[in-house]
Amino acid sequence: MDSVYIRRLELEDAEALLELRLKNRSFFRSYEPSHPESHFTLPAQIQAIQNVIENWQKDLGYGFGIFLQSSQQLIGRVNLSNVVRGAWQNCTIGYYLDRSFNGKGYMTEAVKQAVNFAFHEVDLPTSCTGSGNAS
Numbered sequence: 241m242d243s244v245y246i247r248r249l250e251l252e253d254a255e256a257l258l259e260l261r262l263k264n265r266s267f268f269r270s271y272e273p274s275h276p277e278s279h280f281t282l283p284a285q286i287q288a289i290q291n292v293i294e295n296w297q298k299d300l301g302y303g304f305g306i307f308l309q310s311s312q313q314l315i316g317r318v319n320l321s322n323v324v325r326g327a328w329q330n331c332t333i334g335y336y337l338d339r340s341f342n343g344k345g346y347m348t349e350a351v352k353q354a355v356n357f358a359f360h361e362v363d364l365p366t367s368c369t370g371s372g373n374a375s
Contacts, residue, residue, distance in 0.1 A: 242311075244346045246304035246318060246353045248296060249289045253305055256314040258285045260338055267339040292319075299323060302362065306337065306350040315341045318354045323364065331364050 249257065261268070262280055278284055292303035300323055306316040316337035323331045333354060337347050358364040 243309045244306050244315070244349050244353075245309055246306055246350050246357075249292050249303055249305045249317070251286060251289055251293075253314060254282060254285045254289055257289065257305070257317075258282050260314055260316070261285065264336070264339055268336055271336065295321075299325070299362070301331070302354075302357065304350070304354060304357075306335075306346065315346065316350065318347075318350045320354060320358055320362075320364065323362075329363070329365055331358060 258281070265280065292301070295301035295303065301319060301321040302323075303317065303319045303321075305314050306318055307314055316335065318333065318335040320331040320333060333351060335347060335351065337350075
């Protein structure tokens with residue numbers, strides 16, 4: 241089995257992110273709020289990545305792309321969002337994965353990497369997630 245790695249999304253990832261969103265549009269529909277048609281455009285994906293970078297700089301959230309180790313293909317995202325500092329020190333984890341890569345353990349590995357980042361890189365010892373199906 242191929243392995244995955246996570247890294248912060250960069251503007252150069254916008255086309256791959258758009259491709260991922262378009263390919264999985266109907267699949268993600270049952271897991272996400274509805275999006276306007278304008279969401280499925282390159283400018284919208286560039287803006288989404290700019291938001292990731294800005295949130296990262298402001299310690300408000302940490303958005304990552306999930307990439308296959310062998311090909312560097314973007315296959316999903318994992319996000320640490322709603323960062324709260326002070327006594328609470330936590331965040332929310334959200335994620336999505338290209339349907340064709342579900343059930344292979346990739347998301348489990350990506351979430352482990354994100355939690356490791358939260359604990360050891362940005363000192364967020366508590367992370368909260370909702371329930372999700374295996375991916």
